[in-house]
Amino acid sequence: xxxxxxxxxxxxxxxxxxxxxxxxxxxxxxxxxxxxxxxxxxxxxxxxxxxxxxxxxxxxxxxxxxxxxxxxxxxxxxxxxxxxxxxxxxxxxxxxxxxxxxxxxxxxxxxxxxxxxxxxxxxxxxxxxxxxxxxxxxxxxxxxxxxxxxxxxxxxxxxxxxxxxxxxxxxxxxxxxxxxxxxxxxxxxxxxxxxxxxxxxxxxxxxxxxxxxxxxxxxxxxxxxxxxxxxxxxxxxxxxxxxxxxxxxxxxxxxxxxxxxxxxxxxxxxxxxxxxxxxxxxxxxxxxxxxxxxxxxxxxxx
Numbered sequence: 131x132x133x134x135x136x137x138x139x140x141x142x143x144x145x146x147x148x149x150x151x152x153x154x155x156x157x158x159x160x161x162x163x164x165x166x167x168x169x170x171x172x173x174x175x176x177x178x179x180x181x182x183x184x185x186x187x188x189x190x191x192x193x194x195x196x197x198x199x200x201x202x203x204x205x206x207x208x209x210x211x212x213x214x215x216x217x218x219x220x221x222x223x224x225x226x227x228x229x230x231x232x233x234x235x236x237x238x239x240x241x242x243x244x245x246x247x248x249x250x251x252x253x254x255x256x257x258x259x260x261x262x263x264x265x266x267x268x269x270x271x272x273x274x275x276x277x278x279x280x281x282x283x284x285x286x287x288x289x290x291x292x293x294x295x296x297x298x299x300x301x302x303x304x305x306x307x308x309x310x311x312x313x314x315x316x317x318x319x320x321x322x323x324x325x326x327x328x329x330x331x332x333x334x335x336x337x338x339x340x341x342x343x344x345x346x347x348x349x350x351x352x353x354x355x356x357x358x359x360x361x362x363x364x365x366x367x368x369x370x371x372x373x374x375x376x377x378x379x380x381x382x383x384x385x386x387x388x389x390x391x392x393x394x395x396x397x398x399x400x401x402x403x404x405x406x407x408x409x410x411x412x413x414x415x416x417x418x419x420x421x422x423x424x425x426x427x428x429x430x431x432x
Contacts, residue, residue, distance in 0.1 A: 132432035133243045133250045134425050136236070137260040137297040138323070144428075145264070145301055152268050152417070152424035159194065159420070166196030167427050171227040173197055175253075178204040178233040183391065183418050184253045184261070188230050191423040197430075200226065219246035228430055249429035251422075256290055256354075257317075261425060262390050263294040265417040267302060270346050272417075273386055273410060278303030283344035283381070285309050285337045285371050286398055287364075288316035291350045291390055296324050296331070305330040309340035311367045337370065341377045346386040349373045349398045365397070373399040388414050 134140070140148075158165050173192045177185065185201065192199040207218065215238055222229060223246040231239055232253035243250040252260055271277050282299045284292050288310050296316065299306040306324070308316070315321065315333065324331035334340050341347060352368040353361045373387060387399075387407035395401040404411065 132429045136258045142301045148424045152420045156420040169196035171197040174226045174229045176202045176231040187418040215241040216245035223247040258294045259290045263298040264421040268417045269414040280345040282306040283341045283347045285349045300327045307332040307340040309337040342380045344381045348388045
C-alpha cells in the first residue's frame with residue numbers, strides 16, 4: 131500500500147516512475163487503448179474544498195481505469211459534523227479501496243493515512259498540492275524533452291503550490307528560483323530542504339531577478355481558496371509580482387508559462403501572457419487527468 135500525502139514522501143525515482151506511467155497512460159488514452167487496471171476498485175473522493183479540475187479529473191480517471199469513483203462532500207459525511215478523522219478512516223477502510231481528499235489541514239490527510247488501512251491521496255491541502263505539481267512536471271517534460279538541468283521560476287505566494295514545486299523541481303534535477311514578498315515565504319522546513327540542494331535553489335524579492343534565464347515560469351493567484359477576506363491586503367503586498375511581458379523578456383528563449391488555474395488575468399498574470407501560453411497551460415490542465423491516473427495505479431497496486 132502506498133500513499134501520496136506530500137511530494138517530500140516520494141523519492142526522485144518514484145516521481146519519475148509516476149511521470150513515465152502518466153506518459154504511457156496518456157498515449158493509450160489518446161489511441162483508444164483501454165487500461166482497466168483498477169477494475170473492481172472503489173475510490174472515495176472527499177471534498178471539503180470545492181474543485182473543478184480535481185473532481186472531474188479524478189472521477190474520469192478512475193472510470194477510465196475501470197474503477198468506481200464515489201464523490202463525498204463534507205455535507206455527506208459525519209466528519210463534517212464532528213466525527214473524529216480516525217473513526218472516518220477506519221470505517222471507510224472497510225468499505226472502499228482508497229481515498230482522495232481535498233481539504234484544508236495537512237494533518238487531516240496524515241491522520242487518514244495513520245488510522246486507515248487503504249491508500250490516501252492528497253488532492254490539495256493548504257500546505258501542498260502534489261498532484262498538480264506532478265502534472266506540471268509532466269507538461270514541462272513533454273514540451274522541453276527533459277527536466278534535469280532546466281530552471282524553474284515561481285512568482286508569488288509561498289503557498290501550497292510553491293511548497294510542492296520546490297520539492298518536485300529539485301527532486302527531478304531542476305533548479306528553482308522563487309520570488310515572494312516579505313512575510314509570504316514558504317515554511318522554514320521547506321526552505322531548509324531546498325537549501326540542502328545548494329545553488330539549485332534561490333529565494334529573492336524581485337520577480338525579474340528570479341525569472342532571469344528561466345526555462346519555465348509558474349504563478350498562482352494571490353489569494354488562495356479560504357483567503358478571500360485577505361484579498362485587498364494581498365493585492366497590495368503582491369503589487370509587481372506579475373507575470374508580464376517585462377518579466378518574460380529576461381527568461382530564456384522559448385520559456386514556458388504554466389498556471390494551476392483558476393487564473394485572475396490582470397493580477398498575477400496579464401491576459402496577453404496567459405493567452406500567448408494558453409496551449410501549455412491547458413495541456414497542463416489536461417495532464418492532471420493522466421498524472422493522477424498514474425498516482426492511482428501506483429497507490430492501488432503497490
